Amino acid sequence: MIGEFWSINAPALLIAIPMLGAFATPLLGKMGKTPRNLWILLITALTFATSALLAAEVYTTGPVIYTFGAVDPAVALVSDSGGIPVRIIFNVDAMSAFMALMASVVGLVAGIYSLPSGKMKSGRDGYFSLLLLLLVGILGMVCTGDLFNFFVFLEISSLAGAALVAYRIDKGVAVEAGLKYAFLSSLAGLIFLYAVALLYGQYDSLNIAVIAERMQFGFLDKVALALFLTGLAMKAGAVPMHFWMPDTYSMAPSAITAFLVVSSQASLYGVFRIAFTLYGLRLNYVTVGWFIIILGVLSMLVGVSMAILQENVKRLMAYHSISQTGYMLLGVGVGLAVLGDPAMMESFGLTAMEGGLFHLVNNAMYKGLLFLTAGAIFFRAGTHNLNKLGGLGHSMKLTMLFFIIGALAIAGIPPFNGFSSKLMIYESVFAFNPLLAIIAMVVSILTLASFVKVFHAIFMGPKRGEYAGVNEVPVPMLAAMGILALLTVLMGIFPQQFVDLMIRPAAGALVNQGSYIASVMGGL
Amino acid sequence: MALIATLDTGFGAWNPVIWIVTMMVALVIAWLIRSRGESVQPPGTEAGKPYLSGNDIPYPEETHVAASNLYWGFTDAMKRYYGRAVPLHTGILTDYVLWYIGVLALAIIMAGVL
Numbered sequence: 174m175i176g177e178f179w180s181i182n183a184p185a186l187l188i189a190i191p192m193l194g195a196f197a198t199p200l201l202g203k204m205g206k207t208p209r210n211l212w213i214l215l216i217t218a219l220t221f222a223t224s225a226l227l228a229a230e231v232y233t234t235g236p237v238i239y240t241f242g243a244v245d246p247a248v249a250l251v252s253d254s255g256g257i258p259v260r261i262i263f264n265v266d267a268m269s270a271f272m273a274l275m276a277s278v279v280g281l282v283a284g285i286y287s288l289p290s291g292k293m294k295s296g297r298d299g300y301f302s303l304l305l306l307l308l309v310g311i312l313g314m315v316c317t318g319d320l321f322n323f324f325v326f327l328e329i330s331s332l333a334g335a336a337l338v339a340y341r342i343d344k345g346v347a348v349e350a351g352l353k354y355a356f357l358s359s360l361a362g363l364i365f366l367y368a369v370a371l372l373y374g375q376y377d378s379l380n381i382a383v384i385a386e387r388m389q390f391g392f393l394d395k396v397a398l399a400l401f402l403t404g405l406a407m408k409a410g411a412v413p414m415h416f417w418m419p420d421t422y423s424m425a426p427s428a429i430t431a432f433l434v435v436s437s438q439a440s441l442y443g444v445f446r447i448a449f450t451l452y453g454l455r456l457n458y459v460t461v462g463w464f465i466i467i468l469g470v471l472s473m474l475v476g477v478s479m480a481i482l483q484e485n486v487k488r489l490m491a492y493h494s495i496s497q498t499g500y501m502l503l504g505v506g507v508g509l510a511v512l513g514d515p516a517m518m519e520s521f522g523l524t525a526m527e528g529g530l531f532h533l534v535n536n537a538m539y540k541g542l543l544f545l546t547a548g549a550i551f552f553r554a555g556t557h558n559l560n561k562l563g564g565l566g567h568s569m570k571l572t573m574l575f576f577i578i579g580a581l582a583i584a585g586i587p588p589f590n591g592f593s594s595k596l597m598i599y600e601s602v603f604a605f606n607p608l609l610a611i612i613a614m615v616v617s618i619l620t621l622a623s624f625v626k627v628f629h630a631i632f633m634g635p636k637r638g639e640y641a642g643v644n645e646v647p648v649p650m651l652a653a654m655g656i657l658a659l660l661t662v663l664m665g666i667f668p669q670q671f672v673d674l675m676i677r678p679a680a681g682a683l684v685n686q687g688s689y690i691a692s693v694m695g696g697l
Numbered sequence: 698m699a700l701i702a703t704l705d706t707g708f709g710a711w712n713p714v715i716w717i718v719t720m721m722v723a724l725v726i727a728w729l730i731r732s733r734g735e736s737v738q739p740p741g742t743e744a745g746k747p748y749l750s751g752n753d754i755p756y757p758e759e760t761h762v763a764a765s766n767l768y769w770g771f772t773d774a775m776k777r778y779y780g781r782a783v784p785l786h787t788g789i790l791t792d793y794v795l796w797y798i799g800v801l802a803l804a805i806i807m808a809g810v811l
Contacts, residue, residue, distance in 0.1 A: 416787075
């Protein structure tokens with residue numbers, strides 16, 4: 174009975190569980206730290222279980238439609254709606270399920286890691302409430318089939334993210350970073366909302382499937398496209414709209430930074446959803462594809478080159494986040510640029526998209542892991558300054574091991590997951606334009622160089638006197654890093670399984686606009 | 698095990714399990730070669746000590762190279778690029794908004810509005 178209810182209402186519960194968790198956390202906090210911490214673990218674990226259940230259903234039976242307020246949630250077109258879906262709909266296809274699963278895994282890890290990492294801080298109830306609200310925002314963005322609803326969840330994630338960035342209010346720069354994040358996220362949200370208004374004025378609907386079906390690609394549609402893409406690309410940290418990212422990522426608590434990576438990727442999901450599902454073949458896909466490719470190449474080059482200069486480990490990693498976003502934009506941009514050519518799509522376009530999406534989930538794992546290791550270093554050594562660190566490999570061996578796994582993965586060294594996705598991108602992009610593939614490879618080499626520097630600066634060298642009393646971080650922090658490290662290794666050793674199970678269906682869902690429309694409007 | 702781990706990239710294949718086994722074999726061979734040299738090493742000589750062009754070996758505490766000392770050659774060679782790229786990262790919010798407006802203008806042109 175409960176199982177059936179859970180299964181039928183999984184899309185709604187995916188939002189309802191963390192939302193309930195967020196608002197109840199302050200109450201649990203009144204009962205003490207232990208009940209609150211157990212509550213956080215329960216909520217994040219239940220959210221993960223719900224996303225796994227939903228993903229299993231999507232991968233076995235196809236897209237799941239959930240109509241809020243309808244007698245039968247699986248039916249989008251109710252009898253009194255005049256043939257259009259008037260209610261808010263969650264349309265969870267393979268792409269959405271893949272993103273939701275990834276977000277809930279990182280949400281669970283961030284929850285576990287946060288339990289001991291901020292125990293000396295005040296305001297922990299608010300921290301965990303905001304963490305769960307951030308999870309709500311991300312999950313809503315990737316599941317909704319309604320443009321205005323996407324905006325609402327974008328705002329929830331932005332506001333929760335901004336407050337979390339500014340969590341360490343004892344440092345003025347953290348508040349400044351939070352303000353920057355709040356301002357630019359609000360700007361991106363308002364730009365997005367304006368684009369939604371343009372489409373609503375023309376097509377009388379906010380539903381993605383309805384607008385996609387009616388899309389004419391006229392003047393206002395083109396303006397809306399530019400607004401959508403740039404607003405979401407700024408939230409994703411694409412160069413040259415990336416400037417906020419190092420400022421923000423470096424000041425947020427590390428568990429939050431790991432989760433902000435997923436938040437940015439949810440915006441990237443928005444870029445892909447708008448380009449492929451909302452506009453599809455009606456847009457000038459070659460030009461828009463090249464626009465995304467150019468953003469990707471700039472992100473790769475500027476991100477990695479700026480990272481090499483950094484002396485703050487989290488700023489350095491933030492620049493690498495920008496660089497890794499470039500790979501995703503490159504892979505999926507190539508897929509978009511050849512969307513209308515079935516031969517090229519079959520030859521390399523789909524593989525490029527799969528590589529880009531595989532890199533997206535890989536990045537969430539290893540980049541999250543790297544930020545958590547940076548947090549572990551800060552937790553014990555009290556600094557992010559690479560010039561002041563050294564010799565911690567003697568006393569933080571497990572953290573060092575996790576760092577090595579993350580660093581080798583981000584640099585694309587086999588057998589870790591970063592290599593598999595980069596290989597798919599290199600080979601397919603080479604068939605599209607060899608120069609782009611060469612740039613991607615050079616960026617990987619520079620990434621390795623950058624992380625060799627970090628590894629040497631933090632872990633190598635003799636023990637330093639100021640860190641004589643440093644020991645390994647608490648078990649929950651190690652467990653959180655261990656989960657991401659394990660996934661990084663497993664996804665590297667069994668890449669084909671992950672591609673077959675999650676990535677290929679996700680890429681197929683993006684490309685197949687007709688299937689998305691039919692799942693809502695009927696005819697599937 | 699090896700077969701299920703093979704990734705089809707569309708242009709070739711990548712098998713991490715075979716790679717791991719190959720690396721382990723290579724490491725074992727390297728270890729065997731090293732251990733043969735170790736066994737004939739006369740104890741108590743300077744042959745196993747680090748050599749720094751005849752200079753004294755500094756204390757371990759003085760040997761750690763700080764992060765800012767690494768890759769100076771690279772950054773020096775790229776100083777014309779960095780001379781332009783670094784000042785763009787002003788940290789000023791209004792500058793960030795200006796960059797966004799510039800990209801939006803470009804996107805509007807590329808989307809075919811103008």
